[in-house]
Amino acid sequence: MSERETWATRAGFILAAVGSAVGLGNIWQFPFKTAQFGGASFLIVYLIAALGIGLPTILAEFVIGRKSNLNTISAFEKLGYKNWRIVGALGLFTGFWILSYYSVVGGWVLRYLGGSVTGAYFGAPAEYFGQISAGMDALVLHAVFMALVIGIVAAGIEDGIEKATKLMVPSIVVILGALAIFAFTLPGASEGYAYFLSPNFDALASNFGEIVPFAVGQAFFSLSLGMGAMITYASYIDGDESLFGDGITIVFLNSFVGILAGLVVIPLLFAQGIDPNTSGAGAVFISVAGAFGSLPAGRIIGVVFFAVVLIAALSSAISLLEVVVAWAIDNYDVSRPQVATLLGGIIFLLGVPSALDTAWLGWFDTLAYKFFLPVGVLGILVFAAWVYGAPAIDELMKGSGLGEGVGLTWLWLARTLVIVAVVVTLALGFQTLFLGENPAIIPPL
Ligand code: PHE
Numbered sequence: 001m002s003e004r005e006t007w008a009t010r011a012g013f014i015l016a017a018v019g020s021a022v023g024l025g026n027i028w029q030f031p032f033k034t035a036q037f038g039g040a041s042f043l044i045v046y047l048i049a050a051l052g053i054g055l056p057t058i059l060a061e062f063v064i065g066r067k068s069n070l071n072t073i074s075a076f077e078k079l080g081y082k083n084w085r086i087v088g089a090l091g092l093f094t095g096f097w098i099l100s101y102y103s104v105v106g107g108w109v110l111r112y113l114g115g116s117v118t119g120a121y122f123g124a125p126a127e128y129f130g131q132i133s134a135g136m137d138a139l140v141l142h143a144v145f146m147a148l149v150i151g152i153v154a155a156g157i158e159d160g161i162e163k164a165t166k167l168m169v170p171s172i173v174v175i176l177g178a179l180a181i182f183a184f185t186l187p188g189a190s191e192g193y194a195y196f197l198s199p200n201f202d203a204l205a206s207n208f209g210e211i212v213p214f215a216v217g218q219a220f221f222s223l224s225l226g227m228g229a230m231i232t233y234a235s236y237i238d239g240d241e242s243l244f245g246d247g248i249t250i251v252f253l254n255s256f257v258g259i260l261a262g263l264v265v266i267p268l269l270f271a272q273g274i275d276p277n278t279s280g281a282g283a284v285f286i287s288v289a290g291a292f293g294s295l296p297a298g299r300i301i302g303v304v305f306f307a308v309v310l311i312a313a314l315s316s317a318i319s320l321l322e323v324v325v326a327w328a329i330d331n332y333d334v335s336r337p338q339v340a341t342l343l344g345g346i347i348f349l350l351g352v353p354s355a356l357d358t359a360w361l362g363w364f365d366t367l368a369y370k371f372f373l374p375v376g377v378l379g380i381l382v383f384a385a386w387v388y389g390a391p392a393i394d395e396l397m398k399g400s401g402l403g404e405g406v407g408l409t410w411l412w413l414a415r416t417l418v419i420v421a422v423v424v425t426l427a428l429g430f431q432t433l434f435l436g437e438n439p440a441i442i443p444p445l
Contacts, residue, residue, distance in 0.1 A: 004069060004330070005157040006238035012162040014246055016319070017224075017233050019165035021254040022172060023316030024105055025222040027309050031196075031262035032283045033218060035276040037211045038203030039195050045204070045211060047255060049219040053421050055251050056414045057225050057377050059396060060384035062243040065234025067395045071327040072228025075235065081387060087379035091228030092324055094372040098227065099320040100351035101364040103149065106313045107141030107355070108133055108285060109306055115289075116302030122293035129285045138355040143348060149317045150344035153325055154337040157236050161318055168315045173253075175308040176260045182301065183267040192267030195276070209428055216425040217369040223254055226376030229319045232326045242400035257312075264305070282358070321347070359444035366440045370429040378422045385414035 007013040034042045068075035073088035111132050115121045121128035132138060152160045183189055204211060220226050240246065265288055269276045272291040292302040321344055328339040354361035384392050393407035400406075433440045 006236050007162055008158045010240050012166060013233065013237055013240065014249055015169045016161050016165045017230065017250050018253045019169045019315030020224045020229050020233065020319035021222060021250055022257045023312050024102065026258040027261040027312055028105065028284050030218065030258040031265045032276065033214060034196065034262055035266060037207060038200040040197045040199040041201050041204035042211060042215065044199065045215040046218060049215045050251055050255055053216060053418050054219040054223045054225060055247055056410055056418045057381060058223055058230055058247045058250065059243060059410055060380050060414060061225065061230035062234040062247060063384055063392045063395045065231040066237045066240065066243065069235050071235065071330045072231045072323055073327055074330050075231055079388060084383050087383060088228060090379065091376050092327055094227035094368065094376055095320050095323040096347055096350060097364060097372060098368050099317060099347045101354040101361045102317055102320065103145045104138060104142045104351050104354045104361055106145035106317060107138055109310045109313055110141050110145055112285060112289060113303065113306040113310060116299055116306055119299055121289050122298065125286050125290040125293060129282045133282065134356055134358050142351055142355045146344050146348045148314060149321050150340045152318045153321045154340040156336060161322065165315050168311045172257065172308055172312050175304060176257065176264060179305060180260055180263040183264050186267060186271035188271040189267035192270035196262050196266040213370060213425045213429040217373065220373040220377055221369055222258065223251065224319060226373035226380065228323045232323045233319060240399065243396055244400050244402060363444050370433055374422055374426045381414050381419050381422065385411055
């Protein structure tokens with residue numbers, strides 16, 4: 001078997017991981033959920049979740065990945081815990097699951113990119129979304145998006161993912177920054193800022209049971225945690241200096257881009273007198289797209305905006321596919337382009353229901369957020385902190401130059417508070433998942 005691939009540089013690894021984290025979750029979901037759940041008060045809960053729960057978890061994934069240098073299933077075996085492969089297997093399954101509908105949304109983005117050039121959605125954004133979001137159109141663009149993802153992953157770690165994300169991630173930050181400055185110049189933007197950034201503790205208090213699981217779920221989804229993406233990416237590290245530094249950089253940049261996206265989208269909506277408190281799959285496509293329709297330079301802004309969303313979506317989608325591709329390459333004598341195509345094709349098929357009916361897409365998304373990712377995170381944390389334990393600290397600290405205290409703090413935080421928080425999140429989501437009139441677990445048949 002040929003030698004396993006590695007990142008060419010440490011920056012390459014960090015950018016790839018940031019590319020994985022920064023995606024539709026940041027631009028499509030985050031600003032709207034923030035608006036819906038009380039603006040800045042949600043932001044605070046989210047930041048606590050990202051730092052307090054997300055960071056320890058990302059470090060756990062890095063440790064498992066870098067120590068084993070293997071895919072998310074074989075990693076557990078290599079570390080000496082064969083039975084724990086079940087956690088990796090769940091991650092692999094979740095990778096298939098998420099990419100199947102993520103790619104459908106990626107297809108919408110492609111469609112809106114074209115629609116911005118021609119101004120197709122300007123007149124009646126809601127109708128346009130209704131037409132293109134489900135059915136043949138959506139299916140074809142889902143296929144195109146998957147083909148792009150397959151193309152990058154097939155080119156390999158260094159020549160595909162690293163090269164692509166090195167270009168993509170800086171572009172995302174620069175373009176979103178430019179759009180945020182543009183949004184700042186619009187009349188009415190200041191009301192948007194007030195809404196986005198001033199805390200509304202009443203809204204927080206009255207929806208606490210809903211907000212907390214969502215904020216934690218959002219932190220997991222947004223940081224690509226609980227399904228082996230970060231394990232897989234870290235498995236290609238060759239002599240990195242500080243996992244700790246990498247983790248903090250990624251969490252920081254990911255939150256920064258989410259907030260930046262909010263600073264683009266929310267003022268834009270306020271400037272056009274559109275209520276940002278719209279939820280559901282179509283929010284960004286209907287409300288934001290609608291705002292472009294009435295802007296003087298709407299076409300150009302639309303093209304730039306959907307281009308950045310597309311880049312963000314692609315740089316995340318490749319990490320989802322890489323999880324399953326890495327597993328196949330590590331275990332079978334197959335070529336990267338072949339498996340990328342084969343597995344990408346299977347994922348495409350799994351996404352067909354979501355492409356034909358947005359109710360399916362919503363169902364896949366809800367289960368990923370509320371169930372698969374938190375369960376996956378729980379498994380990874382229990383493994384890294386309780387089962388693997390002391391060697392995990394050694395791996396975490398290796399090359400970091402930090403004192404033993406930092407590692408012990410991580411271990412005990414992960415062992416106690418973080419695990420409790422994940423269990424509470426799962427328990428809070430339990431009601432909507434399994435009980436009540438329309439339990440989310442039931443598919444929309
Ligand atoms: N983090 C990505 C986003 O926010 C989604 C993702 C989830 C990517 C899990 C990889 C793994 O859009």
